[in-house]
Amino acid sequence: MVGGFNRRAPPIQFDARNKLDARNKRQGLRENLNAFWTGFRFPAYSACVASDAAAVNMPKHVQTLIVGAGFAGLGLAARILREQSQADVLVIERGNDVGGTWRDNTYPGCACDVPTSLYSFSFAPSAEWSHIFARQPEIYRYLRQVAADTGVLDRVVTECELQEAQWDDSKALWAVRTSSGTLTADVLVVATGALSTPSYPDIPGLETFGGTSFHSAKWNHDHNLRGERVAVIGTGASAVQFVPEIESATKHLTVFQRTPAWVIPRLDRELFGLEKYLYRRIPWVQKAVRGSVYSLREALGGLLQHATGLLPVFEAAAKAHLLRQVRDPELRRKLTPVFTIGCKRILLSNDWLRTLDRPDVTLVDAGLAGVTPDGVVDAAGNEHKVDTIIFATGFTPTEPPVAHALRGSNGRTLAEHWNGSPSAYKGATVAGFPNLFLMYGPNTNLGHSSIIYMLESQSTYVIDALKVMRQSAIASFEVTEDAQRRYNTRIQSALEKTVWNKGGCSSWYYDSEGRNSVQWPTFTWKFRAQMQRFDEENYISRRMGPSFS
Ligand code: N01
Numbered sequence: 001m002v003g004g005f006n007r008r009a010p011p012i013q014f015d016a017r018n019k020l021d022a023r024n025k026r027q028g029l030r031e032n033l034n035a036f037w038t039g040f041r042f043p044a045y046s047a048c049v050a051s052d053a054a055a056v057n058m059p060k061h062v063q064t065l066i067v068g069a070g071f072a073g074l075g076l077a078a079r080i081l082r083e084q085s086q087a088d089v090l091v092i093e094r095g096n097d098v099g100g101t102w103r104d105n106t107y108p109g110c111a112c113d114v115p116t117s118l119y120s121f122s123f124a125p126s127a128e129w130s131h132i133f134a135r136q137p138e139i140y141r142y143l144r145q146v147a148a149d150t151g152v153l154d155r156v157v158t159e160c161e162l163q164e165a166q167w168d169d170s171k172a173l174w175a176v177r178t179s180s181g182t183l184t185a186d187v188l189v190v191a192t193g194a195l196s197t198p199s200y201p202d203i204p205g206l207e208t209f210g211g212t213s214f215h216s217a218k219w220n221h222d223h224n225l226r227g228e229r230v231a232v233i234g235t236g237a238s239a240v241q242f243v244p245e246i247e248s249a250t251k252h253l254t255v256f257q258r259t260p261a262w263v264i265p266r267l268d269r270e271l272f273g274l275e276k277y278l279y280r281r282i283p284w285v286q287k288a289v290r291g292s293v294y295s296l297r298e299a300l301g302g303l304l305q306h307a308t309g310l311l312p313v314f315e316a317a318a319k320a321h322l323l324r325q326v327r328d329p330e331l332r333r334k335l336t337p338v339f340t341i342g343c344k345r346i347l348l349s350n351d352w353l354r355t356l357d358r359p360d361v362t363l364v365d366a367g368l369a370g371v372t373p374d375g376v377v378d379a380a381g382n383e384h385k386v387d388t389i390i391f392a393t394g395f396t397p398t399e400p401p402v403a404h405a406l407r408g409s410n411g412r413t414l415a416e417h418w419n420g421s422p423s424a425y426k427g428a429t430v431a432g433f434p435n436l437f438l439m440y441g442p443n444t445n446l447g448h449s450s451i452i453y454m455l456e457s458q459s460t461y462v463i464d465a466l467k468v469m470r471q472s473a474i475a476s477f478e479v480t481e482d483a484q485r486r487y488n489t490r491i492q493s494a495l496e497k498t499v500w501n502k503g504g505c506s507s508w509y510y511d512s513e514g515r516n517s518v519q520w521p522t523f524t525w526k527f528r529a530q531m532q533r534f535d536e537e538n539y540i541s542r543r544m545g546p547s548f549s
Contacts, residue, residue: 070100073191343503
């Protein structure tokens, strides 16, 4: 499945692997004692995890089924296997490889905008990153290597899409239909990512366009942009990365901006050989760097959440950056946001603004009226003739398609239950949907730090829940409506004070009900603290009985 994977790359260091092995052995003994738990059985599918879809032979039942093999699904599976090497866990992935968003987003210049020392698994540090902000190919390579080194790869079925999952209350399990067959699962974990389904704007006439069009998350590498007139729709985190990369090849670039973003310099550089050497030889050096990046980011989070009065200092820095890079005052005016910095994601770029100031680039901020066979018409009625349209219009985090595939205890889908406004308990569980965990669920996104930290916190919660189920012979758990309601009231009230809610912008953090159902409102360590333990007291649990055997 991972043809081209560089097996000669230096191994990723695994923290205290030996200690873990010993713990795993002790754990293994305990697991055997607890083997009465229905789902416990040795995996029967290792041979069916395939390099070609035809060889896939789905198991009939699995204890823990994870949907999605990106950072969230891989990280969780890796940690489950570290705790219990024989755990009955299966990962299904609709793509042809692991890697999630870092497999799919291959646009020119794609890179992480969070320092990679923090945007990587805590249990799998790598000393091989090329830059402070790693590039997409190396992050993708890293994920494949982690999947291989942790044994997760042997539990992944690729090209296997979840089509429907229905909770069966009488048997206390999920009946799952996939593109590769059906199976049942005791526990279902949805790790399909919040930024995985591309969003396309609803522009009249789009279907009449005679040229080429594609989304930044599905870059068409077979199409050569050289000498073309290209339109880019959207000016978010993806556009600022690829526009400077493609501009010199195109004949003319027309960038359609709906809302200008605050942009600050990306303080990036190559990592020195000495740094990599130290990271390899003295792992705590890298841990210290990770710790400092984390602390600085938490300080920024503090400003975004609690001290919005200090944010104009950052706006001044962003305005100075704009002044340095753009000579044309009219263009500077168009590029100056009218909302508080941080309300939308702060963009990092050293060449985006400068690129927009080039003579072969036009920034259109009049809005979009439609598409003709030859080009794009702006709201002022001007037609911009183009050969290719690239949509850099983001994703659909508040309307995840997977929610249509999950049916809870009353037969309604999660999408029907949410009705356009997602909410969950701790971003992880939903009343009416027993034995279901969401990774990167509602109100777990960040504006200041690494989502990997949040995902690892969620993994801790899921793993503890699995342990509690095993130890207490619990067949099913379901969060109480009351706990979920109280939790969300608290989250929404905390969000009220933050820049994401009161910064004067509209953003993809808001759902169709006008509720911010995306952002985590406070420090990430507070999220970690609440995810340390599976709080059974907020759940309705059903013990195993003869009907569940
Ligand atoms: O998408 P976006 P993205 N007509 O939603 C515009 C993550 N990420 O792909 O601002 C016209 O940020 C929209 O305009 P407006 C990161 O979390 C991470 O760039 O809504 N324009 C905006 O300009 C990021 O936030 C990394 O008014 C329309 C743009 O399209 C997220 O991915 C790297 C429109 C969309 O910007 C998404 O980034 C890259 C319409 N109908 C991305 N609809 C990391 O390094 C939308 N727009 C971790």
